[in-house]
Amino acid sequence: MSDFQKQIEDIEKEIRETPYHKGTERHIGILRARLSRLKDKVLDSQVRAKGGGGRVGYSVKHQGDATIVLVGPPSVGKSTLLNALTNAQSKVAPYSFTTVSVIPGMMNFRNAKIQILDVPGLIEGAEVGRGRGKEVLSVVRGCDLLVIITEVGKENAIERIKNALEKNGIRIDKKKPDIKIDKKLQGGLEIHSNIRQSIDKETVKEIVMEMGIKNADVTIKEKITMENLFDSLSRNRVYIPSISVINKSDLSVDKPNTDHLSLDTIFISAETGLNLDKLRGLIWQKLNFITVYLVKDNEEPNTNNPYVAKHGTKLLEILGSLGSNFSENKTYARVWGSGARFPGQEVSLSAYAVDGMQIRFI
Ligand SMILES: Nc1nc2c(ncn2[C@@H]2O[C@H](COP(=O)(O)OP(=O)(O)OP(=O)(O)O)[C@@H](O)[C@H]2O)c(=O)[nH]1
Numbered sequence: 313m314s315d316f317q318k319q320i321e322d323i324e325k326e327i328r329e330t331p332y333h334k335g336t337e338r339h340i341g342i343l344r345a346r347l348s349r350l351k352d353k354v355l356d357s358q359v360r361a362k363g364g365g366g367r368v369g370y371s372v373k374h375q376g377d378a379t380i381v382l383v384g385p386p387s388v389g390k391s392t393l394l395n396a397l398t399n400a401q402s403k404v405a406p407y408s409f410t411t412v413s414v415i416p417g418m419m420n421f422r423n424a425k426i427q428i429l430d431v432p433g434l435i436e437g438a439e440v441g442r443g444r445g446k447e448v449l450s451v452v453r454g455c456d457l458l459v460i461i462t463e464v465g466k467e468n469a470i471e472r473i474k475n476a477l478e479k480n481g482i483r484i485d486k487k488k489p490d491i492k493i494d495k496k497l498q499g500g501l502e503i504h505s506n507i508r509q510s511i512d513k514e515t516v517k518e519i520v521m522e523m524g525i526k527n528a529d530v531t532i533k534e535k536i537t538m539e540n541l542f543d544s545l546s547r548n549r550v551y552i553p554s555i556s557v558i559n560k561s562d563l564s565v566d567k568p569n570t571d572h573l574s575l576d577t578i579f580i581s582a583e584t585g586l587n588l589d590k591l592r593g594l595i596w597q598k599l600n601f602i603t604v605y606l607v608k609d610n611e612e613p614n615t616n617n618p619y620v621a622k623h624g625t626k627l628l629e630i631l632g633s634l635g636s637n638f639s640e641n642k643t644y645a646r647v648w649g650s651g652a653r654f655p656g657q658e659v660s661l662s663a664y665a666v667d668g669m670q671i672r673f674i
C-alpha cells in the first residue's frame with residue numbers, strides 16, 4: 313500500500329469514528345480537506361501518467377467541433393452505436409471486451425462535425441482500478457460531452473458509472489462552484505461572501521489553509537457545501553455534461569419504467585435505429601450548438617452558408633473568425649429570421665447570435 317493510501321485510510325477511519333455535531337464540525341471539515349488533498353495527489357499522479365502520450369490508442373487527437381465519449385459496461389452496444397451514428401467501423405461482437413482501444417468516428421449533423429470516441433467497457437464496481445478503467449477516465453476528462461450508455465435491465469449501471477467518475481474528480485452535469493480565489497504574497501486569508509453560508513468563515517479559512525493556501529482573497533458568490541470548496545481548491549476537477557442512454561430497447565417487451573430516470577435519459581436501439589434521431593438532437597442541444605446563416609453583400613437572405621457556433625457567441629466573434637478579407641470595414645449587421653425583431657433588423661456586433669439567424673455583415 314502506498315504511503316498516501318495509508319494516510320487516506322487513517323483519516324477516513326478518524327472521520328468515521330468522530331461523532332458529528334456542532335462542536336466537531338470544524339475538525340471534521342479540516343479532516344475532509346486533508347483527505348481531499350491526499351486523494352488529489354493520487355489523482356494528479358494518475359492524470360499525469362495517463363494524460364497525453366500514454367499507451368498507443370488512448371491518445372486520440374480531437375477533431376471536429378466537439379468530442380463525445382461513449383462510456384458504459386462491456387457489451388451494451390457502444391460500438392454498435394458508434395457505427396450507427398458515424399462513418400466508423402468499430403468491431404461488434406456478442407461478448408465482452410471486444411473494444412480494447414479508442415475508436416474514433418465522425419458524426420456530421422446540422423453542419424457540425426462531432427467526433428465520437430468508442431472506448432473499452434468499464435468493469436463493474438472497480439471501474440477505475442481494473443481493466444482499462446484508468447485510460448478510459450483520461451479520455452473522458454478531455455471530452456465535451458459524455459454519453460453514458462447501458463442496456464435495458466441494467467439501468468443501475470448509469471448511477472454506478474456516474475459515482476465512479478465523481479470519485480475521480482469528474483463532475484457530471486454540475487456547474488463549477490462560483491468561488492474566486494485570488495492568491496496574494498502576504499496578508500493572510502480573507503473570506504468574502506454576501507450570502508449567508510452554512511459553513512462559518514473560520515472553518516472556510518482553516519479548510520483553505522489545510523489545502524495549502526496561506527494568503528488569498530476568497531470570494532464566495534453562491535451558497536456552498538464543503539464539497540464545493542474542495543472542488544474549487546483542487547486542480548484536477550473537470551465539469552462535463554452528460555446524456556444517459558439505455559440501449560437494446562428493441563428487446564424490452566414492457567414499456568420501461570422511467571420514473572426514477574432523469575429527463576436526459578433516452579431509450580434507443582442502436583441496432584434498429586429506434587430514437588437515434590432524438591439522440592442526435594439531444595447531443596446537439598447538450599453541446600449548446602447553434603447554426604446561423606451568413607448572407608453575402610449582394611444576396612437576398614438565404615440559408616446557403618451555414619455556420620456552427622456555440623450558444624452565447626457574439627456576432628463580433630463570428631465576424632472575427634471569418635478572416636480579414638471578409639471582416640474588413642464591417643461595423644454592424646442586418647439579421648433575418650430567429651432573433652430578428654423584424655426582417656433585416658440592424659444590430660450591433662455585440663449582439664448575440666441566435667439559432668437559425670441569417671446574418672449579413674455590413
Ligand atoms: N438486440 C440488440 N442487440 C444489440 C443492440 N446493440 C448492440 N447489440 C448487440 O450487443 C452485442 C454487443 O455489442 P457491441 O457494440 O460490441 O458492444 P460494446 O459495448 O461495444 O462491447 P465491448 O466493446 O465489448 O465493451 C452485439 O452482439 C450486438 O449485436 C441493440 O440495439 N439491440
Ligand SMILES: [Mg+2]
Pocket residue numbers: 390391392402403404410411430431
Ligand atoms: Mg465495443
